[in-house]
Amino acid sequence: MLYHDVLIVGGGLAGLRAAVALCDTYDVGLFSKVHPIRSHSIAAQGGINAALANHPDSRDDTPEKHAFDTVKGSDYLADQDAVLTMCEEAPTVVYEMEHWGCPFSRFPDDTIAQRPFGGGGYPRTCFSTDLTGHVLLNTLYERSVYKRVRAYPEFVALALVTDGDVCHGAIMLDQIGGKIVSVAAKATFFATGGYGLVYYYSTNALTNTGSGIGIPYRAGVPLKDMEFVQFHPTSLIGTNILMTEGCRGEGGYLVNNQGERFMEKYAPKAMELAPRDIVSRSIQTEIEEGRAFDHELGKYVNLDLRHLGEKRIMERLPGIRRICLDFIGIDPIRDPIPIMPAQHYSMGGIDTNAKTETAVKGFYAAGECACVSVHGANRLGGNSLLDTIVFGKLGSVAVDEYLQGCTFKPDERLLEARRRAVEEKVKALAGGGPERPFTILRDLRMTMSQNVGIFRTRDELNHALSTIFELKERYRQVGISSSKLSMNYELIGALELENMLDISHVIVLGALLREESRGAHWRRDFPQRRDTDWLKHTVATLGKDGEPRIGYSDVVITRYPPMERKY
Amino acid sequence: MDRGDYILLKILRYDATEPTVEPHFESYRVRIIPGLTILTILLRIRDEIDGTLAFRSSCRSAVCGSCAMVINGKIDLSCRVQAASFGTNTIILEPLPNLRVIKDLVVDMTPFWNMYEKVKPFLIRKSPGPDKELPQSDEERKRIDQYANCILCACCYGACPVLARNPDYVGPAALAKLERFVLDSRDDRPASFIENVNDDRGVWGCDMILRCIDACPKDVRPPDSIVGLRKQLLKLRIKKLFRKKGQE
Known part of the structure; x- marks a missing residue:
């Protein structure tokens, strides 16, 4: 058994930020299923929002204005106190990252450069070309090397151990060592990222299974607002690799097969820089109404950067150009980029407050796996990198408070019993039935993309729900080829699949029950936002029968009364 | 691809937990x-x-650096290489050289990370x-651009002929990382900090065969950093000589 004061699961921005803050005072273990530098934070492109007022057009920008934009973008489902906290912390954490070496792009006056992003009233998205996640993650990893954070790369979380009230640690699979280990900890901090892989069309990495959301859910921790799934407007057709919102922030156009900049019809003022939910619905409508192009890889509209010119593309969007050359063989300097919307981000997640605390004492969550909620029904571009770093930092403060004078001792017998149970499960999988994990996963992903997408209806959601019941039934017959614990990716996939089925169930049920349209959750059969009935968070808890129990909680509204969203 | 609809993949298989089974190719x-x-x-x-x-x-978009391997003799990220780009139906996959194989195409990256930490x-x-940002001009920022773009995939480490014969050599990626900080206008490291690469295990180990440039999927040129660091070290040596002379 391993022991740490603080067990952090996830080596992306949120986990690393918490680790570097806690490692001077406490014995911290940072467990990550890939090497921390491979975490999906690395793929973030466009930038991180902070009201630094560096841009000539943003001299009177303030954290308060940033908060308003975020709340309006969230379609008023975000908790306004938490949003204000995040936006007030934003300049501090951005300067901190800069002081630790983050190579942001610069303005002529030597300050951090900023660009406009969707739904923002001012250009406040700080960036480093189009590799902002890459430089932020490298900087925090470098900081963790400097601070000598104890990291455990390629350890996969399999279970969270609680006694109902208090968290005792987690069970991990050591992929290289080839063993299942229990990790006892006074505080456990999840920063495991999103669940893009439950969708067929997603911009996410192959590691973003959402298992880190399903694990605490199975241990009794509630999930919040899971039906709110962000579809990014611009993913490359075929691979669905992200084409940053920065393309439009730098002035890129969206054009249909009639040669029209169609956003004129949907958001006449903001145009291409309307929030993501609105732009994705607009593109989907163009596709459905026959104004898209055809390609063997699917229907698409064009993201046109050509008028920006070679110099600006090379300076501001070099990563996008590289991806286009590598993956579809076109050069955006000369050709428009064929794009379609795809799943991108989970607004929902593990139900936490603004201190990252959950319903279980000693268990914390931050970043995309968590739902504070600061993004409500729709996240603004540039706010997710911010979320990870701010709540990684604030989480460390909460953990520190909890551990001061904490006399709690994790129950080793409980942990060991749980470890043995997981080992039994692995054995059962290896001696299991004829169902292959990948066929169940493929069917799940197709069902989610076809029925729980940008536009939703009761019939489609009901269909998805019954499919998930069938898939759960099939999962009981799942089998894998080997029970070996070292480097057995098939085993990891099979174990994570169970969690993916669970969280998909919660997403679909929440979407079915929510009979309104708000932010990224759009019901064709209920096309209005209905504040009287639905201005509330969905909270899902695992029932004794293994099915989600859905309840609701209040939205915190402090200074911005809900209004109609117009852009 | 115009010669048939199928591709034959030959993959070098090995499991370090079963060392009695020799490395062997399996075909798919x-x-x-x-x-x-x-x-x-x-x-x-x-x-x-x-x-x-x-x-x-992981990322499948050539930014996370997870999937470096040898593809038909050339080191690259498997996610960005098109199967149809070879003009042959047979493709051979082998693990990244210069690192111990754990299983099949998975290598033990520990030596690579040790060298990274060393600099x-x-x-x-x-x-x-x-209270605000450290000032840096756009020009100063651009000076470190190519090195800041490194994704630490170890393609260069696998391609390096010096590492093949001398595992103590710090390698191209670590030296590029060092130069990234040496060139950063905000970095205050004392000049003496680069002394620990001032030997054959450091910058003088490089034979300038330049395989790392071909191998890099992100257009980083580690030899630029090695030349830069060598110049820096020579300058330091000359300064020291003059200081000694002055004392005499």
Whole structure:
């Protein structure tokens, strides 16, 4: 058994930020299923929002204005106190990252450069070309090397151990060592990222299974607002690799097969820089109404950067150009980029407050796996990198408070019993039935993309729900080829699949029950936002029968009364 | 691809937990579809043919650096290589050289990370930061651009002929990382900090065969950093000589 004061699961921005803050005072273990530098934070492109007022057009920008934009973008489902906290912390954490070496792009006056992003009233998205996640993650990893954070790369979380009230640690699979280990900890901090892989069309990495959301859910921790799934407007057709919102922030156009900049019809003022939910619905409508192009890889509209010119593309969007050359063989300097919307981000997640605390004492969550909620029904571009770093930092403060004078001792017998149970499960999988994990996963992903997408209806959601019941039934017959614990990716996939089925169930049920349209959750059969009935968070808890129990909680509204969203 | 609809993949298999079984090639036939990358083929083999096949992958967009390997003799990220780009139906996959194989295409990256840590890969400041950002001009920022773009995939490490004969050599990626900080206008590291690469295990170990440039999927040129660091070290030596002379 391993022991740490603080067990952090996830080596992306949120986990690393918490680790570097806690490692001077406490014995911290940072467990990550890939090497921390491979975490999906690395793929973030466009930038991180902070009201630094560096841009000539943003001299009177303030954290308060940033908060308003975020709340309006969230379609008023975000908790306004938490949003204000995040936006007030934003300049501090951005300067901190800069002081630790983050190579942001610069303005002529030597300050951090900023660009406009969707739904923002001012250009406040700080960036480093189009590799902002890459430089932020490298900087925090470098900081963790400097601070000598104890990291455990390629350890996969399999279970969270609680006694109902208090968290005792987690069970991990050591992929290289080839063993299942229990990790006892006074505080456990999840920063495991999103669940893009439950969708067929997603911009996410192959590691973003959402298992880190399903694990605490199975241990009794509630999930919040899971039906709110962000579809990014611009993913490359075929691979669905992200084409940053920065393309439009730098002035890129969206054009249909009639040669029209169609956003004129949907958001006449903001145009291409309307929030993501609105732009994705607009593109989907163009596709459905026959104004898209055809390609063997699917229907698409064009993201046109050509008028920006070679110099600006090379300076501001070099990563996008590289991806286009590598993956579809076109050069955006000369050709428009064929794009379609795809799943991108989970607004929902593990139900936490603004201190990252959950319903279980000693268990914390931050970043995309968590739902504070600061993004409500729709996240603004540039706010997710911010979320990870701010709540990684604030989480460390909460953990520190909890551990001061904490006399709690994790129950080793409980942990060991749980470890043995997981080992039994692995054995059962290896001696299991004829169902292959990948066929169940493929069917799940197709069902989610076809029925729980940008536009939703009761019939489609009901269909998805019954499919998930069938898939759960099939999962009981799942089998894998080997029970070996070292480097057995098939085993990891099979174990994570169970969690993916669970969280998909919660997403679909929440979407079915929510009979309104708000932010990224759009019901064709209920096309209005209905504040009287639905201005509330969905909270899902695992029932004794293994099915989600859905309840609701209040939205915190402090200074911005809900209004109609117009852009 | 115009010679048949199938591709034959030969993968070098080995499991360090079963050392009595020698490394050997296993072959897999996969049907070609448009846009098929080496990584997508590997995923399909693991799903549909052989669940025990081991390889690393994550972002599938050539930014996370997980999936470096040898593809028909050339080191690259498996996610960005199109299966149809070779003009042959047979593709051979081998693990990254210069590192111990754990299983199949998964290598032990520990030596690579040890070298990375050796160069103190973090910004060093003498004084606490100001209330706002440290000023840096766009030109100063651009000076470190190519090195800041490194994704630490170890393609260069696998391609390096010096590392093949001398595992103590710090390698191209670590030296590029060191130069990234030495060139950063905000970094205060004392000049003496680069002394620990001032030998044959450091910058003088490089034979300038330049395989690392070809191998890099992100257009980083590690030899530029090695030349830069060598110049820096020579300057330091000359300064020291003059100081000694002055004392005499």
